[in-house]
Amino acid sequence: MKKFFTLILFISTITLATAQNFTRQDTLRGSITPERAWWDLNYYDLNIKVDPVTETIEGYNTIRYKVLEESDVLQIDLQKPLKISSVLQDNQKLDFVSEGAAHFIKLKKKQVPGSYNHVVVNYSGKPKKAIRAPWDGGFSWSKDKKGNPFAATSCQGLGASVWWPNKDHMYDEVDSMRISVAVPESLMNVSNGRLRRVDERKDEKIYTWFVSNPINNYCVNVNIGDYVHFGEKFKGEKGMLDLDYYVLGYNLKKAKEQFKQTSLMLEAFEHWFGPYPFYEDSFKLVEVPYLGMEHQSSVTYGNKYQNGYLGRDLSKSGWGLKFDFIIIHEGGHEWFANNITYKDIADMWIHESFTAYSENLYLDYHFGKKASAEYVIGTRENIQNDRPIVGTYNVNHKGSGDMYYKGANMLHTLRQLIEDDELWRQTLRGLNAEFYHQTVTSEQVENYISKKTGKDLSAFFNQYLRTTMIPTLEYSISANTIKYRYVNIVEDFDMPIRVYMDEKEHWIFPNHEWKSETLNGNNLVFDNNFYIETKKL
Numbered sequence: 001m002k003k004f005f006t007l008i009l010f011i012s013t014i015t016l017a018t019a020q021n022f023t024r025q026d027t028l029r030g031s032i033t034p035e036r037a038w039w040d041l042n043y044y045d046l047n048i049k050v051d052p053v054t055e056t057i058e059g060y061n062t063i064r065y066k067v068l069e070e071s072d073v074l075q076i077d078l079q080k081p082l083k084i085s086s087v088l089q090d091n092q093k094l095d096f097v098s099e100g101a102a103h104f105i106k107l108k109k110k111q112v113p114g115s116y117n118h119v120v121v122n123y124s125g126k127p128k129k130a131i132r133a134p135w136d137g138g139f140s141w142s143k144d145k146k147g148n149p150f151a152a153t154s155c156q157g158l159g160a161s162v163w164w165p166n167k168d169h170m171y172d173e174v175d176s177m178r179i180s181v182a183v184p185e186s187l188m189n190v191s192n193g194r195l196r197r198v199d200e201r202k203d204e205k206i207y208t209w210f211v212s213n214p215i216n217n218y219c220v221n222v223n224i225g226d227y228v229h230f231g232e233k234f235k236g237e238k239g240m241l242d243l244d245y246y247v248l249g250y251n252l253k254k255a256k257e258q259f260k261q262t263s264l265m266l267e268a269f270e271h272w273f274g275p276y277p278f279y280e281d282s283f284k285l286v287e288v289p290y291l292g293m294e295h296q297s298s299v300t301y302g303n304k305y306q307n308g309y310l311g312r313d314l315s316k317s318g319w320g321l322k323f324d325f326i327i328i329h330e331g332g333h334e335w336f337a338n339n340i341t342y343k344d345i346a347d348m349w350i351h352e353s354f355t356a357y358s359e360n361l362y363l364d365y366h367f368g369k370k371a372s373a374e375y376v377i378g379t380r381e382n383i384q385n386d387r388p389i390v391g392t393y394n395v396n397h398k399g400s401g402d403m404y405y406k407g408a409n410m411l412h413t414l415r416q417l418i419e420d421d422e423l424w425r426q427t428l429r430g431l432n433a434e435f436y437h438q439t440v441t442s443e444q445v446e447n448y449i450s451k452k453t454g455k456d457l458s459a460f461f462n463q464y465l466r467t468t469m470i471p472t473l474e475y476s477i478s479a480n481t482i483k484y485r486y487v488n489i490v491e492d493f494d495m496p497i498r499v500y501m502d503e504k505e506h507w508i509f510p511n512h513e514w515k516s517e518t519l520n521g522n523n524l525v526f527d528n529n530f531y532i533e534t535k536k537l
Contacts, residue, residue: 022395028102030396032171035075035104039065041167044177052149055141058124061165067111074105077161077168082125089119101161121165128162133290138162142289144248148226152288160217171343171439173214180208181222188227190246192298193281212280214437216341219296223286228252234263237275242282254305261324265331268365274429277339292326294333301326315378319363319371332358340435346391347442348398353407373529376412379405385468409531410464416529418453427452459492471532473510483516498527
């Protein structure tokens with residue numbers, strides 16, 4: 001029966017892939033092609049000039065890599081309308097063939113396994129304009145209230161190749177990188193890592209930043225504006241962490257008040273997840289003309305200096321107005337997205353489910369367990385159950401947006417099953433230690449949690465991640481006897497749940513078969529900390 005169930009899942013995946021009409025471009029973008037597999041990223045040296053008036057960029061990226069096996073064709077990605085003007089290795093110009101956003105470079109030099117080489121990719125053009133950043137990626141070109149240029153990048157899913165040439169697949173993170181951005185002299189550029197230097201030349205300034213930790217491509221960012229800077233220090237688990245803030249001058253007073261939540265965020269998440277993963281690169285909040293995003297060590301902020309999500313409580317519980325959604329949510333991504341990163345966007349839940357869940361852990365730490373439960377349960381109204389949370393692999397296809405609220409409620413439910421908050425905390429911290437600065441699969445995360453908690457959670461994860469079915473407990477009560485079973489479940493799903501009879505706690509252990517037991521009392525209540533539905537027959 002298990003083999004049959006696996007076969008059905010496989011057939012369903014193939015059917016879904018066919019129904020989605022995936023193209024060769026999807027495969028070139030979303031899979032580890034032979035032209036990617038033979039080399040390992042080591043270092044990027046990105047140098048660009050940004051002209052906010054013409055909305056154009058030009059520059060080059062030096063891509064250093066380690067040869068894993070012999071080959072003579074290397075894939076670099078850059079999306080239209082940007083164009084590669086030339087590719088060089090050892091000052092020799094190389095030929096390349098373009099297929100959409102994928103560019104296949106023919107190498108002349110023999111690629112010896114174990115050796116390090118680099119190519120220089122020169123490019124220019126007018127990058128795609130983001131229509132609704134950060135959901136629709138590219139460059140956001142805007143102006144501040146004083147009429148100064150105000151621009152920023154965002155590109156998750158769409159890919160970093162929308163604005164710079166790189167190996168645009170999540171499985172291979174570069175070990176470190178330098179980012180040099182030339183902007184008009186009246187403006188400032190803020191990128192990831194630490195500011196190394198500022199050079200001046202006629203009518204422009206060049207800001208050079210250095211990232212000393214591994215970083216995924218979509219987290220690399222450029223933020224350009226008439227910024228002012230202020231900062232503070234946070235005493236954390238690994239010592240003193242530099243906190244730097246870059247905001248528009250007329251928002252400085254509001255920022256100094258609102259950004260006090262940064263230390264509160266770090267305190268809560270270091271408790272739950274372990275040390276901030278990028279002490280060497282500092283932590284920054286940078287004001288941008290869109291809502292915000294989790295760019296590593298350069299988190300972007302556009303929540304208009306108010307609590308909630310643009311002033312709204314996503315849970316309708318009242319607790320969502322106790323914190324600034326962007327500071328807390330995007331800050332949480334430093335652990336889940338930037339420290340632990342999915343290999344394939346089909347497993348994007350690893351980023352978004354844990355980070356959506358981090359919102360109620362923040363509340364738990366600062367306001368208590370009841371507040372956190374009310375918040376996450378309140379977000380269930382946003383669940384659509386339109387398609388599975390896990391997407392289709394190898395074609396750059398993410399799953400349902402339910403990865404946020406359904407995923408958070410899945411993890412909240414899992415906390416109840418473990419019945420040991422310290423073990424749960426050590427599991428979350430253990431994930432960040434075990435997969436420190438790594439790219440991972442859903443299978444790795446699922447297996448780790450099962451092993452750490454001592455529970456076989458395979459059916460649990462299959463239920464919530466790979467189907468749209470909400471486990472439904474059918475039950476009837478007669479003469480103090482409750483009969484119950486699960487429907488709408490995958491094979492082997494047998495999650496126990498907590499109930500209260502006249503406020504006395506009991507556990508019941510349903511599966512797909514009818515069970516019965518005696519519970520003396522008059523008032524049966526199912527614990528709503530478990531994400532299930534109940535149906536009285």
